[in-house]
Amino acid sequence: MAPLRVCVLALAAVLLLGISTMSRSKGLGGQKHQRASQIPSEFSQGERVAMKEALKGAIHIPTVSFGPKEINTTALAEFGEYIRSVFPTVFKTSFVQHEVIGEYSHLFTVQGSDPSLQPYMLLAHSDVVPAPDEGWEVPPFSGLEHDGFIHGRGTLDNKNSVMAILQALELLLLRNYIPRRSFFIALGHDEEISGGAQKISALLQARGVQLAFIVDEGNFILDGFIPNLKKPFAIIAVTEKGAINLMLQVNTTPGHSSAPPKETSIGILAAAVSRLEQTPMPNMFGSGLLKMTLQELAHEFPFPTNIILSNLWLFGPLVSRLIERNYITNALVRTTTALTMFNAGVKVNVIPPVAQAIINFRVDPAQTVQEVLELVKNIVADNRVQFHVLSAIDPLPVSPSDHQALGYQLLRQTIRSVFPEVNIVAPGVCIGNTDSRHYTNLTTSIYRFNPLYLNPQSFQSIHGINEKISVRAYETQVKFIFEFIQNADTDQEPVPHLHEL
Numbered sequence: 490m491a492p493l494r495v496c497v498l499a500l501a502a503v504l505l506l507g508i509s510t511m512s513r514s515k516g517l518g519g520q521k522h523q524r525a526s527q528i529p530s531e532f533s534q535g536e537r538v539a540m541k542e543a544l545k546g547a548i549h550i551p552t553v554s555f556g557p558k559e560i561n562t563t564a565l566a567e568f569g570e571y572i573r574s575v576f577p578t579v580f581k582t583s584f585v586q587h588e589v590i591g592e593y594s595h596l597f598t599v600q601g602s603d604p605s606l607q608p609y610m611l612l613a614h615s616d617v618v619p620a621p622d623e624g625w626e627v628p629p630f631s632g633l634e635h636d637g638f639i640h641g642r643g644t645l646d647n648k649n650s651v652m653a654i655l656q657a658l659e660l661l662l663l664r665n666y667i668p669r670r671s672f673f674i675a676l677g678h679d680e681e682i683s684g685g686a687q688k689i690s691a692l693l694q695a696r697g698v699q700l701a702f703i704v705d706e707g708n709f710i711l712d713g714f715i716p717n718l719k720k721p722f723a724i725i726a727v728t729e730k731g732a733i734n735l736m737l738q739v740n741t742t743p744g745h746s747s748a749p750p751k752e753t754s755i756g757i758l759a760a761a762v763s764r765l766e767q768t769p770m771p772n773m774f775g776s777g778l779l780k781m782t783l784q785e786l787a788h789e790f791p792f793p794t795n796i797i798l799s800n801l802w803l804f805g806p807l808v809s810r811l812i813e814r815n816y817i818t819n820a821l822v823r824t825t826t827a828l829t830m831f832n833a834g835v836k837v838n839v840i841p842p843v844a845q846a847i848i849n850f851r852v853d854p855a856q857t858v859q860e861v862l863e864l865v866k867n868i869v870a871d872n873r874v875q876f877h878v879l880s881a882i883d884p885l886p887v888s889p890s891d892h893q894a895l896g897y898q899l900l901r902q903t904i905r906s907v908f909p910e911v912n913i914v915a916p917g918v919c920i921g922n923t924d925s926r927h928y929t930n931l932t933t934s935i936y937r938f939n940p941l942y943l944n945p946q947s948f949q950s951i952h953g954i955n956e957k958i959s960v961r962a963y964e965t966q967v968k969f970i971f972e973f974i975q976n977a978d979t980d981q982e983p984v985p986h987l988h989e990l
């Protein structure tokens with residue numbers, strides 16, 4: 490959804506700054522923690538054909554979310570039948586329990602052999618945003634294969650993940666794999682509009698489940714976002730911004746335009762929203778994740794960036810000003826203020842009794858909704874303006890990304906194994922919201938990462954036109970999850986590592 494796109498914006502933003510963070514960590518202790526019994530992630534020609542055909546079939550089912558109350562329930566029901574038909578082993582394995590939640594969401598519980606290991610969860614969503622045919626090279630729900638790509642809505646957001654997770658599990662089960670660590674797979678059906686994930690979350694909480702970590706959609710491996718950075722760059726989002734939709738309203742006495750009062754509802758409100766637009770929320774660079782990340786990895790940068798970033802006590806204000814200058818990177822260091830709606834007036838010659846405006850704030854992880862609302866009232870500083878909070882979500886807590894963070898280190902280890910050419914992995918912020926926000930009751934470790942390369946062109950296609958995934962990239966995504974599930978069977982705690990200087 491939009492979250493996906495804005496997560497990537499955040500990554501791109503870091504890249505725009507010319508900042509590259511190389512981390513050569515051995516993650517969970519490197520090779521010596523590879524289990525001897527690990528099943529190789531090699532797939533036969535027949536399996537590879539079957540996996541791409543399965544994805545094509547999934548794209549063909551138009552599971553569109555049009556709006557909060559408008560979802561294609563026929564397609565969602567068909568999708569439920571479809572996954573049963575293409576992943577028969579998943580559905581008939583005794584230690585895999587399947588439940589339908591909220592009519593169209595799916596929860597799989599994969600029982601591991603070692604109850605002492607804390608379970609984790611993989612998330613994805615099966616609904617997609619609408620895709621009118623116009624502008625597409627091939628019809629968006631055709632799932633056609635062309636020039637090595639599978640085309641269609643949902644190939645990147647997010648049926649690729651739904652299918653790849655189940656596909657990886659199917660292939661593991663066919664190889665008689667039994668996991669040691671239990672895990673859940675939660676496939677939401679209304680991520681693009683609200684969040685049926687709430688029901689799954691409540692159910693698991695009622696069952697007393699606590700998760701070691703969650704992996705959801707979000708960030709990618711970025712490639713080609715800045716011309717002078719040749720190396721691909723993986724960022725795992727460890728937090729996401731909050732959001733507030735705030736309505737401002739001014740009521741005045743209606744009157745005739747032939748004898749207008751000194752101030753009208755429109756004038757008062759326009760002045761108020763203008764003050765908000767002209768007064769940015771405070772720059773949180775000093776207390777934000779971005780600063781921590783840059784400091785942690787400063788020594789990996791070439792001269793002179795390494796010196797600047799190693800000395801943020803001195804250069805912090807300079808770096809912070811550079812970041813503010815670009816409207817995309819600006820969103821990484823503060824709560825943003827976007828004036829999105831303005832309604833007033835009924836007739837050309839009537840002074841309107843009421844004027845309303847809606848402002849969309851994206852709340853920096855270093856602030857709370859309440860703090861932002863206080864600031865807004867102080868900036869407006871006019872008691873004729875009423876405030877109505879239409880909706881508000883606090884930013885998500887920052888998940889750990891240190892050497893002891895199991896989920897983060899498992900992702901890093903699997904990136905190193907599946908994408909050996911990627912030696913840049915760093916934590917980042919997601920500017921939007923994902924389904925994972927409904928699961929904070931189950932874990933403090935939520936990571937948003939899609940094991941796929943993304944270039945600027947494919948970035949545009951998410952929620953846009955000509956969304957597509959290469960057959961090879963999809964196979965690699967399956968391989969990633971296939972390895973990740975096995976890597977998660979480790980009972981080793983992540984170990985400290987030494988940077989290779």
Ligand SMILES: [Zn+2]
Pocket residue numbers: 490491493614646647680706
């Ligand atoms: Zn999505």
